[in-house]
Amino acid sequence: MKAGYAMILKPRTKPLELERLEAVQRRLHPTHPRIEDIESELNRQQAGYNGESAIDYYLTFLPSEHYTLYHNLRLHDGRHFFQIDTLLITPHVLIILEIKNISGRLIFNSFSQLERETSEEARAFDNPIDQLRRQQTQLTQFLKEHTGESFPVDGLVVMANKNAPMKVVDNPNFDKSKICTRTALVDRIQKLEKSYAHHQIPAKWLASLSPLLLKRHQELDRDILNRHHLTYDEIIKGVQCLKCLNFDMQRLKQRWQCPRCAHVSRDAHHQALADYNLLISPRITNQEGRAFLKVSSRYVTKRLLQGYAVAQKGKQSGLKYILR
Numbered sequence: 001m002k003a004g005y006a007m008i009l010k011p012r013t014k015p016l017e018l019e020r021l022e023a024v025q026r027r028l029h030p031t032h033p034r035i036e037d038i039e040s041e042l043n044r045q046q047a048g049y050n051g052e053s054a055i056d057y058y059l060t061f062l063p064s065e066h067y068t069l070y071h072n073l074r075l076h077d078g079r080h081f082f083q084i085d086t087l088l089i090t091p092h093v094l095i096i097l098e099i100k101n102i103s104g105r106l107i108f109n110s111f112s113q114l115e116r117e118t119s120e121e122a123r124a125f126d127n128p129i130d131q132l133r134r135q136q137t138q139l140t141q142f143l144k145e146h147t148g149e150s151f152p153v154d155g156l157v158v159m160a161n162k163n164a165p166m167k168v169v170d171n172p173n174f175d176k177s178k179i180c181t182r183t184a185l186v187d188r189i190q191k192l193e194k195s196y197a198h199h200q201i202p203a204k205w206l207a208s209l210s211p212l213l214l215k216r217h218q219e220l221d222r223d224i225l226n227r228h229h230l231t232y233d234e235i236i237k238g239v240q241c242l243k244c245l246n247f248d249m250q251r252l253k254q255r256w257q258c259p260r261c262a263h264v265s266r267d268a269h270h271q272a273l274a275d276y277n278l279l280i281s282p283r284i285t286n287q288e289g290r291a292f293l294k295v296s297s298r299y300v301t302k303r304l305l306q307g308y309a310v311a312q313k314g315k316q317s318g319l320k321y322i323l324r
């Protein structure tokens, strides 16, 4: 018999927030006063996403077809949203993985903080074990509310960065068993599952999980310009040249050409319209399209928008193209 592998019921995709940060970084002038904030948030989110993707590789070694995986779940417990990096369903217990990608020397101190020391700075983070416990409580509550059942929920904090030595200082009650490195992950998951071997989750309960989790998941979807006190006017308009990165590609017959480096592209407007969708609105009129793409012809804009949009709504000057 062929050995089975864990089934991924919700794959990991690049978070909308990260895509929005990339788009806003691309379209802000490099000397803009908010660029530093944007870039530091972008770097943090990118590191998180990289760490999670690195862990996904180790999870492919889980040697059993009766595991199912959900990546990046965001659920509401009745009062607050909570986010789970990875949820692993086993027949005995539900396991939350809280994935951390923090570099430097990591110290779990007596104030229940995680300190990070690098050559440049010392910084404190929330203790990831506390975060994990909170998620366990919220998931238990969520499942109780929607299924009426009490599922066993446990978890692990996974340190994704291999260049981050860890140390516990003045913290005698620290629960080391909750923290694991990426290489130990599969082994630790199996040990954790084994400790619940006496407990079998009824097949009927397990079957109810997939439709519930997928239906209730809600990706974080926030207006990034508002959040960073930016206006439409501060966003660079135009179609970007992917070679020299300037924003003044010109529309010639059937193609875009960069006046600076002569690079030619047929579909350079796709990125511009994706950026419009991420930053401004999922709907665009012909007039808005002309202003954003910096194309003067109404007819050319119409063809570009028709070719890219997934649908159209309204009539004549009120016609809007739906970008997603």
Ligand SMILES: [Zn+2]
Pocket (backbone or CB within 6 Å): 241, 242, 243, 244, 245, 246, 258, 259, 260, 261, 262, 263
């Ligand atoms: Zn160019």
